Amino acid sequence: MNESTFTVTGMTCGHCVASVTEEVTMIAGVTDVAVDLPTGAVKVTSAAPVAEADVRAAVEEAGYALAG
């Protein structure tokens, strides 16, 4: 089991959290996604390590951006 944490910018409410969670959960191999709204931290649990590019694409699909 792998855990990686990313920081997402632009989320302002629970709907935003739900959108990001939904998109990141759809990445192959991801088993859990935990978002902390105040900090923008998105913890991704997956069977194999996730590619940052895949997370970035999912976050952008939801309408937000990865920090950095």
Next chain:
Amino acid sequence: MNESTFTVTGMTCGHCVASVTEEVTMIAGVTDVAVDLPTGAVKVTSAAPVAEADVRAAVEEAGYALAG
């Protein structure tokens, strides 16, 4: 045709606007709902005048509040 404008607090993003619009649109007789996110102004167009209590209930159902 009647137009009434209410102010809703707590909306932070387009998802919030969509939630409020959806609930207020469900009030009987309402034909159009226009939300301005920066100001929180919600303009309700309806066949007959809408009761503020109905708008308040719809806004609260969406998870927000009427100002004042």
